[in-house]
Amino acid sequence: MALTSTPEQPLPVRTVSRAVGDWVHRLGRVWVEGQVTQLVRRPGMGTVFLTLRDPVADVSLRVTCSRAVCDAVGPALVDGARVVVWGKPSFHPGRGTLALAVVEIRPLGAGALLARLEQLKATLAAEGLFAASRKRRPPFLPAAVGLITGRASAAERDVVENARRRWPAVRIVLREVAVQGPLAVSQVIDALRELDGRTEVEVIVIARGGGSLEDLLPFSDEALLRAVVAARTPVVSAIGHEQDAPLLDFVADVRASTPTDAAKRVVPDVGEQTAAVAQLR
DSSP states (O other): OOOOOOSSSOOOHHHHHHHHHHHHHTTOOEEEEEEEEEEEOOTTOSEEEEEEEOSSSSOEEEEEEEHHHHHHHGGGOOTTOEEEEEEEEEEETTTTEEEEEEEEEEEOOHHHHHHHHHHHHHHHHHTTTTOGGGOOOOOSSOSEEEEEEETTOHHHHHHHHHHHHHOTTOOEEEEEEOOSSTTHHHHHHHHHHHHHTOTTEEEEEEEEOOOOHHHHGGGGOHHHHHHHHHOSSOEEEEESSTTOOOTHHHHSSEEOSSHHHHHHHHSOOHHHHHHHHHHHO
């Protein structure tokens, strides 16, 4: 039943808060999938706190559970882990906050993760986001190359050193970000949008070294993939090794097998070009 109020007869905070709590209570227990962040286990406390982040939207939900529920998961319960939880939403009137009181947590294994990635891959392919017709070729000699990669990483070194070896005057606009864990997706998206807004940046390389399926999950995140599709600047995917295939490879304008290969694809070799000019003369 909707609450009735007027400017002359407003409702007390406690009445509105109690009504919100009643509505939330009717939801009952639900299964929820998300990514664990801000996991807090305080010594001596029987309650564990964490935040469950939606991997696609910028939405999160506070979660509480008993230490026994948390311990039953074991070492798999860490920041960045994908999990499915069973819990009941609850509203705390005193603080005006919503939380999920969880009684079971199940980590998503590699099989479940792969199945979800295949489902997302099929969805994006059906939308035409993998089509060759929508992909753009980077310029022959870009005024500046945007590079999004991990801080002081081997991937950064491989791209920068090989690009400068091929064309010493190349300009690299570097953005260092987290490339795994719960902060990776948002930081990569922010860096992508910032570089995409710079007119001198004519191609953007997203690079990191190899890793496990879980390590590379940010580069199959739907929000990141759609941000790449929306970018006006050509994007090169250079994630992992030859055998790694995050979904970023399919939506990017160019797929490089390694960070070193990315440098070769976006920067011409000055020696080869000089020899070609000499031959034409």
